[in-house]
Amino acid sequence: MNRRKVVKFLFLAAGATAVSVSGYKWYGISKKPALDDLAGYKELLSEMAETLIPATDTPGAKDALVGDFIYKMVMECTDKKSQNKFLTGLSDLEAYSKGKYGQSFIKCTTPQREAILSHFEQKGKPKGGLMGKIERRYLGNSFYSTLKNYTVTGYCTSEPGAKMGLAYDYIPKQFVACIIMYPSQRSWATK
Amino acid sequence: MNNYDAIVVGSGISGGWAAKELCQKGLKTLLLDRGRNVEHIKDYHMANMNPWNFEHRLNHSEKDLLENPLQCKHSDESTKDFFAKDKDNPYIQDKSFNWIRSYQVGGRSLVWGRNCYRLSDLDFEANKQDGTGIDWPIRYKDIAPWYDYVENFIGVSGTPEGLPHLPDGPFLPGMELNFIEKHLAQSIKSNYEQRLLTIQRVTNLTRGWDNRGPCQYRNLCARGCPFGGYFSSNSSTIPAAMATGNLTLRPFSVVLEVIFDEKLNKATGIRVMDTNTKETFDFYAKIIFLNASTIATASILLNSRSGHFPKGLGNSSGQVGHNLMDHHSNTGATAIHESFTDQYYKGRRPCGFYIPRFRNLPGQKDRLDFVRGYGFQGQGERQEWQSKSQNIEGSGKNFKEQLTTPGPWQVWMGGRGECLPYFDNQVSLDEQQKDAWGLPLVKIDFSFRDNEKRMAADIMVTAADMLTKAGFKNVQPFNYQMTGGDTVHEMGTARMGNDPKTSVLNAYNQMHDVKNVFITDGSCMTSSACQNPSLTYMALTVRACDYAVNELKKGNI
Numbered sequence: 001m002n003r004r005k006v007v008k009f010l011f012l013a014a015g016a017t018a019v020s021v022s023g024y025k026w027y028g029i030s031k032k033p034a035l036d037d038l039a040g041y042k043e044l045l046s047e048m049a050e051t052l053i054p055a056t057d058t059p060g061a062k063d064a065l066v067g068d069f070i071y072k073m074v075m076e077c078t079d080k081k082s083q084n085k086f087l088t089g090l091s092d093l094e095a096y097s098k099g100k101y102g103q104s105f106i107k108c109t110t111p112q113r114e115a116i117l118s119h120f121e122q123k124g125k126p127k128g129g130l131m132g133k134i135e136r137r138y139l140g141n142s143f144y145s146t147l148k149n150y151t152v153t154g155y156c157t158s159e160p161g162a163k164m165g166l167a168y169d170y171i172p173k174q175f176v177a178c179i180i181m182y183p184s185q186r187s188w189a190t191k
Numbered sequence: 192m193n194n195y196d197a198i199v200v201g202s203g204i205s206g207g208w209a210a211k212e213l214c215q216k217g218l219k220t221l222l223l224d225r226g227r228n229v230e231h232i233k234d235y236h237m238a239n240m241n242p243w244n245f246e247h248r249l250n251h252s253e254k255d256l257l258e259n260p261l262q263c264k265h266s267d268e269s270t271k272d273f274f275a276k277d278k279d280n281p282y283i284q285d286k287s288f289n290w291i292r293s294y295q296v297g298g299r300s301l302v303w304g305r306n307c308y309r310l311s312d313l314d315f316e317a318n319k320q321d322g323t324g325i326d327w328p329i330r331y332k333d334i335a336p337w338y339d340y341v342e343n344f345i346g347v348s349g350t351p352e353g354l355p356h357l358p359d360g361p362f363l364p365g366m367e368l369n370f371i372e373k374h375l376a377q378s379i380k381s382n383y384e385q386r387l388l389t390i391q392r393v394t395n396l397t398r399g400w401d402n403r404g405p406c407q408y409r410n411l412c413a414r415g416c417p418f419g420g421y422f423s424s425n426s427s428t429i430p431a432a433m434a435t436g437n438l439t440l441r442p443f444s445v446v447l448e449v450i451f452d453e454k455l456n457k458a459t460g461i462r463v464m465d466t467n468t469k470e471t472f473d474f475y476a477k478i479i480f481l482n483a484s485t486i487a488t489a490s491i492l493l494n495s496r497s498g499h500f501p502k503g504l505g506n507s508s509g510q511v512g513h514n515l516m517d518h519h520s521n522t523g524a525t526a527i528h529e530s531f532t533d534q535y536y537k538g539r540r541p542c543g544f545y546i547p548r549f550r551n552l553p554g555q556k557d558r559l560d561f562v563r564g565y566g567f568q569g570q571g572e573r574q575e576w577q578s579k580s581q582n583i584e585g586s587g588k589n590f591k592e593q594l595t596t597p598g599p600w601q602v603w604m605g606g607r608g609e610c611l612p613y614f615d616n617q618v619s620l621d622e623q624q625k626d627a628w629g630l631p632l633v634k635i636d637f638s639f640r641d642n643e644k645r646m647a648a649d650i651m652v653t654a655a656d657m658l659t660k661a662g663f664k665n666v667q668p669f670n671y672q673m674t675g676g677d678t679v680h681e682m683g684t685a686r687m688g689n690d691p692k693t694s695v696l697n698a699y700n701q702m703h704d705v706k707n708v709f710i711t712d713g714s715c716m717t718s719s720a721c722q723n724p725s726l727t728y729m730a731l732t733v734r735a736c737d738y739a740v741n742e743l744k745k746g747n748i
Binding site: 051052053054056058060069072073076077078079110113114117118121148149152153154156157158159162165166168169170171172173174175176177178179180181185186187188189190191 | 241248249250252253254407408409410533537577580584587590591596597
């Protein structure tokens, strides 16, 4: 078997496994996502993003309206399976928060929030290598991957994020190939 | 009204040049393009936008990804309008081939990679040397002055290296390598004979040129440059043609066929359909240049059937549509370097580095399991949020601090390898299925073969070796799916040659069978070499225009 055939075989096998192991789970991620529910989570999205990227001496995710961006991206730029996983993830997160701390994520303290996100980060860690690729192809991105990806993109491409959180050079005019970094140098916001 | 001295089909990189040259030589010229007009600066609607001005922050919507996967693969939210939609422009893939198209005035010259390298006799003699395909009808000395002519007009920045197999030109100052690239260049120089790393030779202007530029180091070229910082038909050749007063530009004109007169044994004109009104128009001229791009030009010829040419115009050799090539670029390596963390750069250089071909050079004794060679294109940078975020965990202040500061240096380099001409890699027309203009759908049957696969494997090994020797860590060779079309260097479907029985065009890109038709886009290429090919198309175009006008004056066509 050459490499491509092996990959194809694994993909088929993984697909079959995904179906046979849990028909219910397969239905759960392949059904039409209940996207109408997402609008009710806007505040939660915004608070999760702020926990990930808080305001410090530079603006945080809330200042950059990252919650609204995550909402838009999940609605318009996300595949169906990842949408389903994201919606399920949101209700799981709230359930976990209430079970563990007796209150909604939004009411939790910063250390509690960070612990909650860490729990879901460990749970949703993208698997490396071929098996990870197969899993993402068949099951979509994990809840936490989607949250982190859109939070980071939303912040770093926002005006406050790019200009104050990072360093934004709208028209550089010149290329300086080698410069010594100064202390507290931020990354360039765009490539 | 419908009579011209010359008609040029296609306004991309070679068609723009044909129009400019013919107009400047005094010919009333009609330039046709199937897409809308894109006027320099005025129609670069995305050029000055910030990331936050885009609805999806430069990402594609899920709807676009599903409807237009190929268009999305080569574009982002800011450039997608310069690529043809898959949904509206179907074609048939007998084997997987990604046909990336730009249907607008200027064609792909708006979104091209801007790299310019000359071919040399190592390339022009290659087919003859190893007995592949047919011999090129020209040698380097035939094209060298035309390379000069083109480079002097478009402006190419680069560094002369004195390599016989990658001849230098009249370069503008080359852009500078950054710290890690200099480090890698130094390491390669001291570890290998006959290998070097140089800055890419690109049409980005390091100083003002022809009333354009200089480059402002925004690296947003593919949106169209409001500073005219790089060469495109739109910024350069079309305005020059327009300035003569001899140019008529007709957008929204899809070519149905070349009109052939059996009695005169000449092409007399072009039949087009207006894509807005679906009306058909005939335009007539003394000479015709086909510059529709490799696959489209072949399909126009194949669709121009007559009693005299039942297999398509000028196809007595049976070679039209065959010998399709594209460079392979799916292998290479990436790695990080843990040192030099106090070094950074400022400005966004719109090009990377180039490692010219070092395999199978004259006099080398290495026994390799493939013929020809490859070059590397690559880039060194500090990891920024896009790549860094995947490797940092947690949330809060610490996460943010890591996210917003530069990570380790990273180098990425990918091979660009020569593809041999294979007769059965071909473009043909489907007899049943038609497109929106009633034209038969294009069928593409293409695959890379053993020589390309063995070369691709060698690329991974040499890339990893060079990075390892330079002290890089986490050296990871990569091997993406090897699909034709992905390098967007299609060529070869109407090849040049000395013998009319085995080639479509002569040494001046003139059809053997139809003396007043010239083809100077990628379809003329007899072999692919491994260099980015556009500069060669431009030089061949200028040379062919010079020849065509002389022949016209002499009354030979």
